[in-house]
Amino acid sequence: MKLILKRLLLALPNLVGVIVVTFVLTRALPGDPAAYFAGAAATPEAVAQVRTQLGLDRPMFEQFLSYVSDLAKGDWGVSLATGQSVISELKGRLPASLELTLFGLVLAVSVAVPLGVLAATRPNSAWDHGVRALTTAGVSLPTFFTGLLLVYVFYYKLGWAPSPSGRIDAFVSSPPTVTGFYIIDSLIAGDFTALWASIKQLILPAGTLALFVLAPLARMTRASMLGVLSSDFIRTARASGLTPMTVLYTYALRNALLPVLTTLGMVFSFLLGSNVLVEKVFAWPGIGSFAIESLVASDYAPVQGFVLSMALLYVLLNLLIDLAYTWLDPRIALEG
Amino acid sequence: MSPETIVHADPRAAANVPPPLLAVDGLSLEFRTRSGVVRALEDVSLSLQKGELLGVVGESGSGKSVFAYAMLGISDAAAKITRGTAVFDGMDLLGATERELREIRGREVSMIFQSPRTSLNPIRKVGHQIEDVLRRHAAVRGQDLRERAIDCLKRVRIPDPARRYEAYPFELSGGMCQRILIALALACQPSLLIADEPTTGLDVTTQAAIMDLIVELAHERQMATLLITHDLAMAAQYCDRIAVMHAGHVVEVGPAQVVLHQPQHPYTARLIASTPHTADSIAAMQPIPGSLPDLRAAKLPPCRYSARCEYRTERCDTEALPVVPIDATHSVRCWRAAA
Numbered sequence: 241m242k243l244i245l246k247r248l249l250l251a252l253p254n255l256v257g258v259i260v261v262t263f264v265l266t267r268a269l270p271g272d273p274a275a276y277f278a279g280a281a282a283t284p285e286a287v288a289q290v291r292t293q294l295g296l297d298r299p300m301f302e303q304f305l306s307y308v309s310d311l312a313k314g315d316w317g318v319s320l321a322t323g324q325s326v327i328s329e330l331k332g333r334l335p336a337s338l339e340l341t342l343f344g345l346v347l348a349v350s351v352a353v354p355l356g357v358l359a360a361t362r363p364n365s366a367w368d369h370g371v372r373a374l375t376t377a378g379v380s381l382p383t384f385f386t387g388l389l390l391v392y393v394f395y396y397k398l399g400w401a402p403s404p405s406g407r408i409d410a411f412v413s414s415p416p417t418v419t420g421f422y423i424i425d426s427l428i429a430g431d432f433t434a435l436w437a438s439i440k441q442l443i444l445p446a447g448t449l450a451l452f453v454l455a456p457l458a459r460m461t462r463a464s465m466l467g468v469l470s471s472d473f474i475r476t477a478r479a480s481g482l483t484p485m486t487v488l489y490t491y492a493l494r495n496a497l498l499p500v501l502t503t504l505g506m507v508f509s510f511l512l513g514s515n516v517l518v519e520k521v522f523a524w525p526g527i528g529s530f531a532i533e534s535l536v537a538s539d540y541a542p543v544q545g546f547v548l549s550m551a552l553l554y555v556l557l558n559l560l561i562d563l564a565y566t567w568l569d570p571r572i573a574l575e576g
Numbered sequence: 577m578s579p580e581t582i583v584h585a586d587p588r589a590a591a592n593v594p595p596p597l598l599a600v601d602g603l604s605l606e607f608r609t610r611s612g613v614v615r616a617l618e619d620v621s622l623s624l625q626k627g628e629l630l631g632v633v634g635e636s637g638s639g640k641s642v643f644a645y646a647m648l649g650i651s652d653a654a655a656k657i658t659r660g661t662a663v664f665d666g667m668d669l670l671g672a673t674e675r676e677l678r679e680i681r682g683r684e685v686s687m688i689f690q691s692p693r694t695s696l697n698p699i700r701k702v703g704h705q706i707e708d709v710l711r712r713h714a715a716v717r718g719q720d721l722r723e724r725a726i727d728c729l730k731r732v733r734i735p736d737p738a739r740r741y742e743a744y745p746f747e748l749s750g751g752m753c754q755r756i757l758i759a760l761a762l763a764c765q766p767s768l769l770i771a772d773e774p775t776t777g778l779d780v781t782t783q784a785a786i787m788d789l790i791v792e793l794a795h796e797r798q799m800a801t802l803l804i805t806h807d808l809a810m811a812a813q814y815c816d817r818i819a820v821m822h823a824g825h826v827v828e829v830g831p832a833q834v835v836l837h838q839p840q841h842p843y844t845a846r847l848i849a850s851t852p853h854t855a856d857s858i859a860a861m862q863p864i865p866g867s868l869p870d871l872r873a874a875k876l877p878p879c880r881y882s883a884r885c886e887y888r889t890e891r892c893d894t895e896a897l898p899v900v901p902i903d904a905t906h907s908v909r910c911w912r913a914a915a
């Protein structure tokens with residue numbers, strides 16, 4: 241408990257930094273929201289009126305102070321484009337993004353870790369080289385390209401995947417919202433048609449994300465596993481006649497996962513970044529595509545809200561990773 | 577050709593000596609590495625009776641650990657055994673499959689290592705690590721497992737074993753970790769223990785305590801022990817017999833006190849003169865001249881000590897090394913003794 245509090249306090253300066261930087265960046269962007277929302281035919285007087293209404297004519301510092309005090313009150317502002325509060329807009333879209341990102345992450349981990357172990361236990365074998373080739377291909381292609389390629393092959397050419405148009409087939413009704421995660425909600429509702437339909441939609445975009453982060457995870461697993469396998473305690477375990485399974489999993493892998501966990505935190509930030517493009521390619525109704533639309537419209541509040549919620553997610557996931565770390569590694573607990 | 581075959585060829589010895597627990601004959605092992613072939617062991621013959629303590633002594637790099645790992649079948653992947661046999665309790669160790677070896681490791685033959693702290697899994701409770709071995713080899717399950725593990729800790733004289741059971745290695749001292757490793761090695765009552773420099777890295781008082789413990793347990797259980805060390809004086813203090821290794825050769829084998837007081841091989845004599853316990857004063861201590869030959873050399877002389885030896889003659893570098901029996905239990909590989 242103390243550890244959690246400590247971590248959250250440590251994250252505070254980062255969050256403050258994020259707030260300041262996004263505020264400054266959005267103001268520095270070209271484009272005038274007042275002109276945009278007053279409409280193309282508006283007279284200069286009308287634009288000035290909109291500007292006063294939005295408070296954009298006040299000094300930058302004053303705008304910042306009122307933004308921060310609103311934030312403190314839990315008010316993230318209003319989207320000019322939709323007229324809805326930013327919080328409710330994000331809340332409605334966040335589950336879609338989270339489901340996609342987490343599914344991608346789980347997919348990546350469940351492929352990368354076994355591949356890394358396979359490569360480490362057979363160094364310089366065909367497996368090892370194969371894994372290296374696969375992971376290199378994964379990072380060297382930009383995500384939107386991988387996404388388009390997957391769509392082209394699996395939807396357009398082979399017809400195995402459904403059309404890249406959102407979270408669920410147009411002819412299947414989405415499950416009643418409980419968590420906002422379609423997979424979980426359809427399980428709760430016992431609606432297997434919806435479950436299958438939403439998994440089908442998820443596979444390609446999540447696969448695109450997974451391919452992108454497969455490389456760092458598999459490489460880290462391989463390197464860390466190789467290191468652990470040559471350590472003294474593995475020799476002890478082998479000299480005690482323990483079975484290869486016990487040596488590999490109970491002894492080697494658990495130790496090797498510690499650095500992989502750290503990589504996971506880093507990889508998650510890659511995922512949040514590439515999410516934006518992947519959502520665009522797959523017409524995914526998440527916060528990423530919302531952020532792009534808002535950015536194009538110079539709609540500040542949602543963009544700031546988007547970046548802030550990403551930062552919060554990142555802090556949260558790293559907290560979870562720290563907790564997993566203390567759970568896995570007894571040596572950490574003392575310092576916490 | 578080896579010292580041991582000669583010893584057992586003696587009819588008197590053969591009559592009253594039961595078959596050895598471990599008999600290694602003419603073992604040669606090399607590492608095939610990118611920088612060449614390292615001939616780490618050549619024609620090594622050693623035997624060990626039930627309950628006997630044999631000290632294997634030699635400088636760093638003389639092949640002691642390589643020999644120990646070969647016995648357990650846990651050598652590096654680059655290691656190739658090119659000649660020889662090793663029979664443990666009727667079982668051919670060198671011809672056994674990995675599966676067969678796994679059955680005897682930790683149950684019949686156990687090993688403890690130097691650097692006890694890193695030899696334990698850092699993120700697993702020591703009690704659980706002992707349980708892993710028990711679960712693997714003994715038919716113990718459930719709650720009994722915990723009791724047996726605590727019992728193992730008790731038998732290596734660990735105070736408050738129930739509390740130690742819950743400890744992680746980083747919470748324990750080096751000496752305590754070595755006791756845990758001993759408990760782990762002895763959990764299944766092996767008949768052979770290989771202790772590879774078990775006291776290196778421990779402070780002097782702990783060293784003595786650990787050695788006393790190993791020897792005491794070995795006697796208590798009639799357990800044969802191969803004590804690997806570079807300290808000849810310590811080996812002589814604890815062991816029945818001593819084998820001296822140099823650059824992958826066993827150069828001298830004999831009863832501990834005989835080897836210590838009447839060394840036959842020039843290297844043994846040098847080794848004794850270089851150890852602080854046996855030299856009369858620090859001033860009398862003499863380092864061994866020269867260094868081990870490069871075991872990767874294409875043409876190693878028959879006697880690998882010749883380049884460092886003050887008694888070197890021409891035949892040392894040309895004729896195959898003889899095994900010279902001094903008496904029924906003591907033999908040496910040196911032309912000088914043959915003269």
Ligand SMILES: Nc1ncnc2c1ncn2[C@@H]1O[C@H](COP(=O)(O)OP(=O)(O)OP(=O)(O)O)[C@@H](O)[C@H]1O
Binds near residue numbers: 636
């Ligand atoms: N995996 C390996 N590949 C190549 N050469 C090796 C390997 N392992 C050991 N050797 C070589 O075998 C020789 C014997 O090494 P070994 O570790 O048995 O020495 P040692 O007598 O145990 O020394 P120490 O007292 O330092 O433990 C050394 O020359 C070493 O370089």
Ligand SMILES: [Mg+2]
Binds near residue numbers: 640641642772773
């Ligand atoms: Mg060694």
